[in-house]
Amino acid sequence: MTQNGAYAIQLKNVDVFYGPKLAVSDVSLNIQTRRITAFIGPSGCGKSTVLRSINRMNDLIPGARVQGDVTFQGQNLYAPEVDPVEVRRRIGMVFQKPNPFPKSIYDNVAYGPRLLGVRSKAVLDEIVEKSLKGAYLWDEVRSDLKKSGLALSGGQQQRLCIARTIAVEPEVILMDEPCSALDPIATQAVEDLMKILVKQYTIVIVTHNMQQAQRVSDFTAFFSIRKQEETPGKENRWGVLGEFAETTELFSSPNSEETERYIRGEFG
Amino acid sequence: MQTQLEAGREISRVQSAVAARRAQATLYKRPRPGEDAIRVYLLLCGILSIFTTLGIIFVLGEESLRFFTSGVTNAVEFLTSIKWQPQAGEFGILPLLESTLMTSFMAMLVAIPLGLGSAIYLAEYAPSRVRSTMKPILEVLAGIPTVVYGYFALTFMTPALRGIFGQDAVQIYNTAAAGIVMGIMILPTISSMAEDALSSVPRSLREASYGLGATRFETIVKVVLPAALSGILAAFIIGISRAVGETMIVALAAGAGSNWSFPPNFFVAAETMTGHIARISGGDLSYDSVDYNSLFAIGLMLFFITLGLNLLSQWVSKRFREVYQ
Amino acid sequence: MSASVSQANLLPTGAEFQKGLARRNFRGSVWGRFYSLSLLVAILALIALVLNIVNSAFGYAITAYEVEPTALVAGGDVGGLDAEQLVVILQDYQERRLPVYIRDNLSVVDPSIFTQVPLSESLAGRTFPAELAAMTVTELTRDQQAAVLAASLSVDTLRSLVEVEVIGEQVIHPYALSESLFERSRIDAELLEALEDEPNARLEFRSWLNFEFLTAAGSSDPAAAGVRTALLGTLWVIFITVLFAFPVGVGAAIYLEEYAVPNRLNKLIETNIRNLAGVPSIIYGLLGLAVLVRSLEFITQGRTILSAGLTLGLLILPVIIINSQEAIRAVPSSIREASFGVGATKWQTIWNQVLPAAMPGILTGTILAMSRAVGETAPLIVIGASTFIVTDPTSPFAKFTALPIQIYQWTARPQSEFRAIAAAAIIVLLVLLLLFNATAIILRQRYRKSLQG
């Protein structure tokens, strides 16, 4: 394995609960550094849940609980001495719906660096410019950085959110269906951007779009739903990791029938 | 494309200082004393409200206890005597309570039909343009200080009543004028709470009724009102609670000096519980006198009544919520 | 089959149905009329209330001066005179009462011994010509008495002495605006009657709400009384109220919305706040009286602005908390997630994202709560603010009076000239509230614009 292919994140026997309810069970998965890993699977199978457990975003949901090991560069993220704020600084996140702060474009991008204590205007200017360039947005907004982030189009907003994320120089970027609220052209722009970003960042993306997974990702994890009738009429459902392989392999010769049916679009 | 790519690469160079710091950084928790201090401050802010309640209960309780153990009177006499004459050592709360109930009754006589009527109009009949102009007007009515209502009762309502019923029948200070104006004051509260209750009745219920050939009026009376009933009742109860606790209108318009009248006469002067507290504490009151203590005993009574009504109202409206969930 | 046939027979059809429908519609329209009428009554009540106030605040009044102001100063405006000139007027017209003015305004000893002790004792701590210290007040010449007054009393006090004691404007009979407009002949007849007792009597159209009313201090003479002291008192009290209730209320709201997990304590806090919002204001007055005025007297100095401000602060705290909670709850959680996602701490997220987004709502709610506090009268009466005060408050530890208290005291007087100035003071209060609410509306609109980028 090359240095690029080292594991950035390892999940081992991860269970996630919402209150008493089991949401995903027994997920074990290695995410390689500077590669794009895609999570696919039917709705409700727990893709977002697993993704959010990687940067401890689930801490913010009352009652949410993670069991098992999630390690980042060999360090257990759920060890008691680990600070979730520090985790999120190094494992950034881009959300399904673009969620710029109700502030100017500049302030959106500068927000994270300012939290880190960067005060110098010159340094901030530089970071903002590089981040916006990195997010492929600079040419569109350079003349009007004072404009509200909410005044941008949906695709521009999403790229602004990506710029905001890379402005704090994370090592991993998690993206939860980053294109599902975007039109095809904006989607294309974000996909191109991912291919550039992956040269520096480890990227994990949740998507419902098979073509997108095939176009951009190096590895694909397919999640599926297990059901169990607890009492008649009352069903327990939870997500499991169905299959995990290199993307080309998973799409050309899926291991299980379920994966095959899903990628052929027979359910979802 | 190419420049973009270069730009992307350049990021790491420019931010190398930050990145270098990052590389050394661990994920370990750092102490954040600022965050902890803020959290404690915020918790204290929340807890202050509990101390307020405890303070009220303690203050009212302690002074009432002194009042009842002063030897001048006792709890039984306080609750059963129909004479309140502090200078004669008579402390029976019934006449004050009676006047409070009379003004509140009068207020509800005005506020319930008018408040509910205007709520139904606003929720069911009014075109949205009318609604958006009328609601602010009701809010203005709700925002007027009660001392202004007191002025209105004394200088407008009382002369009006005396004009209608005769100067001899209606005294200058009377519970009717105070009660009616109090009703006007409470009307917006009842109206807006009742309107909320009516508007939260699901549209599907209304449509079901119309679909069976009911008129609008029949739909309102037979379907919407019953469905919103607990919310409306809660509004009425809050209205009563406001009336019982209202001070300035009665202090200005209902008169000074307790008056036990049976059967109740709405046209004579009579002091309510709140009116009495305001008048006595507004004068020269020496601390630790029985008079001083007696105010807190009245206050305790007032607190229990209003608290009871507020809890009742919450209970009633909670039952209502369960219907649609 | 047979069931449906028999059912059809049970229901009215044709003409019978039409008749029934007409009756049902009629009943509906009658009730519909009643509903709209009840709203109309509410609006009429508001109109009556406003007209009633305007009616009393403006109108003719039969007044009489003891001494015409024009006889004292050209143009008749004593407002421009300085202390020396005012004292000269007092000396000219009320020479014999100068010792009385000294006693009422300056003496620090019991009135019964005032004339017997030297000034050094009776006026201890006041400024007056030092060479007079050994004399009693009766040993002074008139000029010396005047000098004492000029040295110690403010221009305001001297002016009001001149107005009350020399000019002595008396309101013989004020008329409401409606009377002034429609019963002019009766007023003229009454003026003639008044002229028989009081040759100086004259009829003037008077706006009881005027510049002097706004700038004059309180007075027991309705013609000279103003609301300056009360207005300043109200502003001071509200300042203290907001200073206390805003940070605490917003803090509690942040705690409940952002930090509190649903455990027993937090549920208790939550329900407790709802119930506190329903406690009658007069009970807060009793709390303030027992705790702030008495038990904490060593801090609050008793019946002061500080006690009043804190009492009203406790009173509006639940309102601020509930409004702020709503505003904070309305901030979309995506904003919080975005902030956490770039590694912000909880407080950084709240301070940089949640609070700015919620602030317009919080401010609107706070201003509404402030409006409530401005009009609150009962708690202030109970903590003992209902005394006669004519000196402007200068610190949180000053005794004070407030606008609603002033309105209450004037309304409670039976004389109609006091009703007139009560009406004028009500207008001042309502305008103040209007200003607050206009601010709230402007804030809300600003915010909408700024969000739309």
Ligand SMILES: Nc1ncnc2c1ncn2[C@@H]1O[C@H](COP(=O)(O)OP(=O)(O)OP(=O)(O)O)[C@@H](O)[C@H]1O
């Ligand atoms: N905050 C929450 N509280 C309780 N249950 C939750 C919460 N969020 C998700 N769940 C449950 O956890 C399970 C997995 O949800 P998750 O959002 O991870 O699915 P997903 O694969 O991302 O679905 P989608 O493709 O629709 O986004 C679902 O059954 C969902 O109902």
Ligand SMILES: [Mg+2]
């Ligand atoms: Mg999801």
